[in-house]
Amino acid sequence: MLREAGLRVTRPRVAALSAVYEHPHADTDSIVSVVREDLGAVSTQAVYDVLRALTAARLVRRIEPAGSVARYESRVGDNHHHVVCRSCGAIADVDCAVGEVPCLTASDDHGYSIEEAEVVYWGLCPACSTADRP
Ligand SMILES: [Zn+2]
Numbered sequence: 001m002l003r004e005a006g007l008r009v010t011r012p013r014v015a016a017l018s019a020v021y022e023h024p025h026a027d028t029d030s031i032v033s034v035v036r037e038d039l040g041a042v043s044t045q046a047v048y049d050v051l052r053a054l055t056a057a058r059l060v061r062r063i064e065p066a067g068s069v070a071r072y073e074s075r076v077g078d079n080h081h082h083v084v085c086r087s088c089g090a091i092a093d094v095d096c097a098v099g100e101v102p103c104l105t106a107s108d109d110h111g112y113s114i115e116e117a118e119v120v121y122w123g124l125c126p127a128c129s130t131a132d133r134p
């Protein structure tokens with residue numbers, strides 16, 4: 001995958017890419033610890049740089065719901081949406097409500113070439129809504 005994307009294959013890149021595959025929607029800190037389990041000492045900055053390269057090459061997608069740190073996922077290219085728990089920050093994938101990337105068809109694009117539409121559903125996850133009940 002790295003080679004196809006025109007990236008040099010390095011151990012930190014391989015480790016970070018597999019970490020994102022194994023832990024969808026993980027934040028940078030969690031990815032850093034997974035990479036460290038794999039490779040030993042790696043600086044946070046190094047992992048941060050790798051994630052930026054992987055995101056730029058569109059091998060991973062970076063999402064950043066309001067009030068949350070950046071998170072990364074391997075599900076790229078389908079413009080799916082996310083549901084976020086207001087209480088614990090849990091995130092799940094939500095497919096587009098209507099067919100293929102329909103939300104990219106803006107009612108008025110103002111002449112912009114649009115690549116991505118971001119929809120975030122906010123609410124409480126099942127665990128938190130159960131915990132809230134008296
Ligand atoms: Zn929750």
Ligand SMILES: [Zn+2]
Pocket residue numbers: 025073075080081082092093
């Ligand atoms: Zn997702």
